[in-house]
Amino acid sequence: MxxxxxxxxxxxxxxxxxxxxxxxxxxxxxxxxxxxxxxxxxxxxxxxxxxxxxxxxxxxxxxxxxxxxxxxxxxxxxxxxxxxxxxxxxxxxxxxxxxxxxxxxxxxxxxYIHGDESTISAADIGNLVSAIHKTPLKGLSIIDQENRSFYNIVSSRIVERVSTLNKLLSTNLTVPSIKEIEETLVMTKTDHCLIHLDIRTPNIIRYKGEIKAVIDWDNAFIGDPLMELMRILETREIDILEFQKGYNNDNILISSSLPNSTLYRLDTALMLAILFTTYIKDNVKGQYYLQRSYYLSNSLKRSL
Known part of the structure; x- marks a missing residue:
């Protein structure tokens, strides 16, 4: 449409x-x-x-x-x-x-905030994400997270996305059950915070190389900040080493378990595979993220 x-x-x-x-x-x-x-x-x-x-x-x-x-x-x-x-x-x-x-x-x-198409540094984006993650949570209630845990939402979404992709493309992707995925994610020790989950330059208003505002909170949750970092890694749009200089918190990556990282990246790869094969027709990106979904799902089986 x-x-x-x-x-x-x-x-x-x-x-x-x-x-x-x-x-x-x-x-x-x-x-x-x-x-x-x-x-x-x-x-x-x-x-x-x-x-x-x-x-x-x-x-x-x-x-x-x-x-x-x-x-x-x-x-x-x-x-x-x-x-x-x-x-x-x-x-x-x-x-x-x-x-x-x-x-x-x-x-x-x-x-309305005036912007241009100027380039912003990955370090500045890292600093922006750090500020988002440090935003106080008191008084904040997210409408599609009420009465559900963050881990249950992510687990259900991964299983649903696998089912959707299999129906759309007749693929044979498999992942553990919602319960198994949720039990794996719950083991994380990271404190939850506000996460944006769609950090890309189109969602950042910039002017003369400076960040003026971040927009589009449709994917946001109160959840594990590791998921934000894994999504940025998987989308490959931001230099993660430069990003880390601005974000300035290596403890999240150090404390993460391999299954958690893989699950968060799989969630992103599945979403992008569906996006580029169904809504935004891009065969190259669609095939890339389909292959990433296979690779990550197989990696997940070996790590659990």
């Missing part, structure tokens, strides 16, 4: 209609900016608030005939909750302005 011009216009009109019905709101301009797998992003100008950003899920949930699914609503709620919490604790995130949830349209309006 692709985002059509017609759907962009529908989303644009609905956002404009909702905002201009609010007290003291007068949106003068709204324009489509870009879109990802889940959200379409619009830039708008409001008379007293200036330039703002609105993001809204754009995929139609054809199974129920609605513009947005329950997962999309949860995603916006999650983004707003975490962003507000981080902003209140001095982390570099856009300020949340307005969250709207309804049958007609769901969207989140945030502060």
């Amino acid at each position: 692709s985002l059509t011009k017609e759907r962009i216009e529908i989303l644009q009109k609905r956002i404009l209609l909702v905002l201009n019905k609010q007290d003291n709101w007068n949106v003068k301009m709204i324009k489509f900016l870009n879109n990802g797998v889940v959200n379409a992003v619009f830039i708008l100008k409001e008379e007293s608030r200036g330039i703002l950003i609105a993001r809204t899920p754009w995929r139609l949930d054809e199974s129920i005939g609605n513009l947005h699914s329950n997962e999309d609503v949860a995603s916006l709620n999650k983004e707003a909750t975490i962003a507000k919490h981080c902003f209140n604790h001095g982390l570099k995130v856009p300020r949340v302005i307005y969250l709207h949830l309804s049958k007609e349209i769901n969207f989140l309006v945030s502060e």
Whole structure:
């Protein structure tokens, strides 16, 4: 499914209609900016608030005939909750302005932070991730983590992703049961913290080589920081040695067990294999992460 011009216009009109019905709101301009797998992003100008950003899920949930699914609503709620919490604790995130949830349209309006395409150092990214991991947790509740342990979420997700990949590509990947994976992960001694789990340059607003803000908290959890580091390693987009200079905490890697590291990397490889074979058609990356999934699942069997 692709985002059509017609759907962009529908989303644009609905956002404009909702905002201009609010007290003291007068949106003068709204324009489509870009879109990802889940959200379409619009830039708008409001008379007293200036330039703002609105993001809204754009995929139609054809199974129920609605513009947005329950997962999309949860995603916006999650983004707003975490962003507000981080902003209140001095982390570099856009300020949340307005969250709207309804049958007609769901969207989140945030502060606009000007950026460019300048390069930022891996050490600076490491420093940013360190700040995220040090963010106080008091008062923070993550919507899709309520009443479930972090380890159960990760274990279930790995098994589900293996099943999905096997169905999509007729592969024969196998992993231990949810219970076995969870029992392995529980053995970690690392204190849990806020983890972003999608640290990439597209999710970092930068200007003239400096980090201005981090965005997109859809994958975030309160969990094992080792998973953040393993995801960065597996995606291969950031120089991990330079990253470590900014992150400045080797104890996490030293204290990690091999099965834990392998499981976290497998979770990432499975996600990317599904992404590049189903949503973003990239045969080279799809095949690479499929092979990584096989390699990591086989490594896991040898280490358990």
